[in-house]
Amino acid sequence: MGRxxxxxxxxxxxxxxxxxxxxxxxxxxxxxxxxxxxxxLGLRTALLxxxxxxxxxxxxxxxxxxxxxxxxxxxxxxxxxxxxxxxGIEPPDRFPLVFYRDNAADRQLTREDVAxxxxxxxxxxxxxxxxxxxxxxxxxxxxxxxxAKAAGATVFMDLDFRADQWGEVREYGPAVRAVLPQVDVxxxxxxxxxxxxxxxxxxLLVEYSQMTAPKVAGPLxxxxxxxxxxxxxxxxxxxxxxxxxxxLKDGERIDVPGFRVEVLNVLGAGDAFACGLIYGRLKQWDWxxxxxxGNACGAILVTRQGCADFxxxxxxxxxxxxxxxxx
Numbered sequence: 001m002g003r004x005x006x007x008x009x010x011x012x013x014x015x016x017x018x019x020x021x022x023x024x025x026x027x028x029x030x031x032x033x034x035x036x037x038x039x040x041l042g043l044r045t046a047l048l049x050x051x052x053x054x055x056x057x058x059x060x061x062x063x064x065x066x067x068x069x070x071x072x073x074x075x076x077x078x079x080x081x082x083x084x085x086x087x088g089i090e091p092p093d094r095f096p097l098v099f100y101r102d103n104a105a106d107r108q109l110t111r112e113d114v115a116x117x118x119x120x121x122x123x124x125x126x127x128x129x130x131x132x133x134x135x136x137x138x139x140x141x142x143x144x145x146x147x148a149k150a151a152g153a154t155v156f157m158d159l160d161f162r163a164d165q166w167g168e169v170r171e172y173g174p175a176v177r178a179v180l181p182q183v184d185v186x187x188x189x190x191x192x193x194x195x196x197x198x199x200x201x202x203x204l205l206v207e208y209s210q211m212t213a214p215k216v217a218g219p220l221x222x223x224x225x226x227x228x229x230x231x232x233x234x235x236x237x238x239x240x241x242x243x244x245x246x247x248l249k250d251g252e253r254i255d256v257p258g259f260r261v262e263v264l265n266v267l268g269a270g271d272a273f274a275c276g277l278i279y280g281r282l283k284q285w286d287w288x289x290x291x292x293x294g295n296a297c298g299a300i301l302v303t304r305q306g307c308a309d310f311x312x313x314x315x316x317x318x319x320x321x322x323x324x325x326x327x
Contacts, residue, residue, distance in 0.1 A: 001048040001114075001144055002031035002128035002137075002160075003106045005083040006056045009306050013264070017088040017096045026306040027063045028085055029106070030128045030160045030271050035069045037275030037297065037311035043282065046070035048117050048144070050105040056082035057105070063308070073117040080105035089305070092263045101165065109137045114144040120151035124278055128160035129192075132175040134167070145182035154281065157232075158274055159188030161195050173197060181231035185281070187274055189238050190220050197223045236277065236291065238270055243295050246287045256291040259299035259324050268307030273298035276317065289327045296321045 007028035010020045027036070035047040047069050051057030053076050060082060064071050084100040101107070109131075119125060125148035131141040148155050159176065163169050173196040180186070186193075197218070220237070227235050228249050235247045243258035276297035280290025296317050304310035312320070321327060 001109070001125070001141060002029065002131045003083065003101075003104070004029040004032040004047075004049040004051065004060050005085045005101075006059055007306055007308075008084065008086045009265070010087060010089045013089050014091065015088070016090065020088060023086065024305065025059070026310075027060050027308040028268065028306070029083070029308075030130070030158055031126060032060075032064075033268055033271035033307045033311065034126055034158070034274050034278070036064070036067050036308040037272055038278055039067060039069050040311050040313045041275055041279045041297075041317065042314050043279060044070075046073060046117070046122075048073050048109065048113065050075050050077045050080070050109050050113070051082045052076065052080045052105045053078055054082055056084065067308075073113075075109075075113055075116075077105040077108045079103075080108055087265075087267060089265050091265065095265060095267055097267065099162070099164065107134050107137050109140045111136070111140050111143045114140050114147065117144075119144055119147045119153070122148060122151070122153045123282055124154045124156060126156040126158065126274065126278060128158050129172075129176060129188075130160045130162055130165050132179065133162075133165050133171070138175060142179050142182070145179055149182045149184075154184045155182055156185045156187065156274065156278060157183045158270065159186065159192040159196075161188070161192040163195075177226070177230055180227060183232045185234045185236060185277075186227055186232045187236045187238065187270070187277070189240075189270070193227065193235065193237065194218060194220060194223045196227065234287070236294075238273055238298075240266075240269075244273070244291050246291055248287075254287045254291070256288055256295060258295045259320070261299045261303050263302045265305055266302050268310070269298040269302045271307060272301035272311055275311065292321065292327050293317065296324075 008023035011022045035045045039045045086098040088096040246254040273294040276294035280293040300312040
């Protein structure tokens with residue numbers, strides 16, 4: 001459940017944003033990417049987002065239907081627009097990103113939209129932290145998480161922190177903490193997890209606005225422990241090329257190595273990671289193996305241009321893992 005967009009990615013790899021001549025048109029948005037990627041791995045997925053009554057909405061729905069993701073619960077929101085994202089690609093570490101989300105349709109998801117979906121039939125429910133940045137999608141997402149939890153589904157939250165999507169960045173921490181009792185697994189980078197600490201939010205917003213990677217001072221443990229204390233059963237910390245670490249409520253920490261690849265574009269790698277992790281957990285794999293699958297999916301995606309269109313299939317992921325030492 002969450003945002004969708006048309007993603008316009010630079011075809012001029014390495015060119016500064018002001019010198020880009022052409023863009024490729026793809027589909028994106030963190031939960032949308034995860035719905036597509038999980039389906040490519042072999043899971044049955046449905047997406048709850050919203051689109052405007054526009055051609056961009058048609059573009060996204062056409063892609064999702066072609067991929068096999070269930071779109072029957074995606075409403076059209078009159079008077080809104082389907083969002084867009086523009087991205088420059090300057091590997092290995094510059095990926096300037098511009099969101100066009102004013103009057104975004106997916107921000108208008110309501111409790112009624114949630115009630116019209118078969119969430120109670122799902123084995124897993126995944127949502128993005130960006131859902132919590134505005135009403136009515138904030139309340140709708142909380143309601144959806146409650147419904148999924150009550151039905152016995154595993155609830156995954158990807159923190160998906162985008163500082164410029166919050167009208168008041170200090171609301172990020174309280175919004176995340178409010179929904180934690182409904183969440184089984186929280187996924188995020190170190191910076192996203194530390195950003196739930198309100199004392200660091202102002203500095204993070206300044207650095208994010210300068211189009212650098214968000215940086216938050218201070219240790220990880222206080223914010224991490226708060227997430228676990230408030231209800232989530234596990235926190236999965238994405239560490240890029242270093243892999244990932246799983247912190248469990250009982251104090252156990254599981255470190256899972258990553259894979260060394262040549263980076264083309266990092267955007268969407270965390271979503272690919274989530275696909276692999278969710279796939280593994282629904283297959284009842286242990287935390288190490290499921291996280292290793294997540295690392296593999298993320299490593300594959302960073303070698304490619306975009307997000308949803310480039311998510312790996314199950315065969316690719318298994319072959320990649322075997323080629324790099326197995327599980």
